[in-house]
Amino acid sequence: MTPPTLTPDLAERLAALVTGDPATTYTTTAVFTGGDLATLPRSTVADVHTAYERAARAQPAWADTPLAERLAVFDRFHSLLLRERDIVTDLIQAETGKARRDAFEEFCEPALVTSYYLRVAPRLLRARRRAGLLPGVIGARELRQPKGVVGIIAPWNYPLALSIGDLIPALIAGNAVVLKPDSQTPLSPLLGADLLYRAGLPDDLLQVVLGDGPVIGGAVVDTCDYLGFTGSSATGALIAERAGRRLVGCSLELGGKNPMVVLDDADLAHTARTAVRACFANAGQLCLSLERIYVHDSVLDRFTDAFVAETGRLRLAAGYDYGADMGSLTSQRALKTVAEHVDDARAKGATVLAGGQARPDLGPYFYEPTVLAGVTPDMRCHAEETFGPVVSLYPFADDDEAVALANQTPYGLNAGVFGRDRRRAAALGARLRVGTVNVNDGFTSAYGSTDAPMGGMGASGLGRRHGADGLLKYTEAQTIATQRFGALNPPRWLPYGLYAKVMTRSLRLLRRLRLR
Known part of the structure; x- marks a missing residue:
């Protein structure tokens, strides 16, 4: 029972988005019947490294692109996604076996996420003035810099929502992405990637690799500059440990009872x-x-x-x-x-x-x-x-x-x-x-x-999706402090003990005036 919308042309277009040898393939299952659904390239560890290198080359130009231009891509993506509702829900059903109403609810997630971050990203990512050490003498600004290449390892149960829905804020923040969907459910994530490229996403910025988690998942963890994972608590703990050895951050949405x-x-x-x-x-x-x-x-x-x-x-x-x-x-x-x-x-x-x-x-x-x-x-x-x-x-x-x-x-x-x-x-x-x-x-x-x-808390994970955290976790906070003159260095003629007394009184005064 394969949906008629999965035409040979569409299947070929989706397969072309995978970083891997087209001659080395595997076949996914049509869940409703247990028969064959789609044949796709199987990526290797070397393919993961290639995907990372391509994404890393594309990322700096994307980060330098004005935010308004980046957001325009996602505005077009939002329109394309809504227009392709039937194809998207067909593919979700075909590879997961869920009821259509559940597939439609999954389809809504990346639409809602895109719409939300289109609205709030300019506010969340703008440079912010911060109070400097000495008012009027030292000024400070907080910038938000992208992490670089974000690795997203997505699960099989909500393959579109928990892949495209997570990588949208990563891309908006100026990152590139290496996406590893579950090997049984790659079609809807690949269609999401196809829609993003049709909306104008620059070449190579989003790389998709396919294969078993134990084979290529570790390579994603070992190469990318930040990790997003949704899956079991046991696997999440292994990813956190592996990322921690590299001092790389991660966000983990794990199991629950x-x-x-x-x-x-x-x-x-x-x-x-x-x-x-x-x-x-x-x-x-x-x-x-x-x-x-x-x-x-x-x-x-x-x-x-x-x-x-x-x-x-x-x-x-x-x-x-x-x-x-x-x-x-x-x-x-x-x-x-x-x-x-x-x-x-x-x-x-x-x-x-x-x-x-x-x-x-x-x-x-x-x-x-x-x-x-x-x-x-x-x-x-x-x-x-x-x-x-x-x-x-x-x-x-x-x-x-x-x-x-x-x-x-x-x-x-x-x-x-x-x-x-x-x-x-x-x-x-x-x-x-x-x-x-x-x-x-x-x-x-x-x-x-x-x-x-x-x-989640406890064994249910680390980090958050949605809200401000769902975007800012893909960034590094950077402070730029500008000193107007050498006010923090005492002149050579002033004994340091006297300087320390003057600074102590200044700190007391700043506190009373609520300036520090």
Whole structure:
């Protein structure tokens, strides 16, 4: 079931964007059927070095290009992206197996990010006057210089959003980029690169390499001047260690075992409907997905009934229309993990309230949305990230217990808190050790607020995307201080002890006048 928009001409154009030998290829999988999707060049470690060298040569001229001219490229890209919506969503679906509504939401991410940074980049990147050491004598300015060549290692679950959405601010800031998408999901990132070049991005500024992470991912880490990675916590720790040996910065958005808290005053009908989306969007293959739901004792039974009923209404299907509520898992590996977690929980005494079965009748990697109760710490799904359509329900007695239960994990990415008293819900959310909290929502409110930073605490990562941090992390702060005359050097005739007394009095006076 290959989308008709993936024509031979388009496939050839996308393959030409890969840095690698066209004679050395591999074939991606059409997830809905398990058949072949596209044949693309496979890059080597040497190709990564070539990509870096090309990008490094192109980067200085781009950094010297006035910001208004750089932004004009992204203004045109934004228009092209919206115009190509159907092709973009087709490719996302073909290589991930997600439902079309999930593909459309992914398509929106680079559009929103581009629009946001078009608006705020001039303010964030402009030179800023800073207070000098001595007012009127020493002046200081803060400049923002690009890092150089940024390496982006993108995951398979949101291949467009977490590649193009991350490299847009890197390019706007004046950097070049070496992008390594996941080898199963390169088509939508390649289409994003194609649209950027059609919008006027200078040649060689964006390099794409394809191949297995253990083979070429290390070369990206070992060559680039800054690293952006989205993926597992285990791999993120290795990247941080490897980058640290080179004193190179990195931004890491990693795993999560995200909690949801249902307070005793929650609107249960709204909460159940919203929870279904928060748990099962993209078949649960979302770093922000909620995998643990803590429900107040007094509403547990009513919420459970409503949530299980809403889960049962979800329509699973493979297709390039908007009829399905949930699509497929992306790989046999993902299916195996989900099935093992559910089978382990069932064998150790958990109750399956909904789902709990693979659906090969729909496609090779489909699995039903699954709700579990009675999950205990000895079960794998209690603490391990399932990264699939599986969620567990737990009771709690009061707000303090809810906070303690929600925080009993090394992860700290995302959470949802539901209650009619929004101040109470937000206050509880502020006690959770997570990077984003959504009151009366699962993940969309925080993630979609592109002016606000998004990222994780603890084992869920370092750094932030979106907001000011999402652009400035790709820059180095540089201070230029200008001294009008040698005021800081005492004249030869002045004893240094007397100079020290004069300077001490001057510092006291500056403090009183609030000048320093």
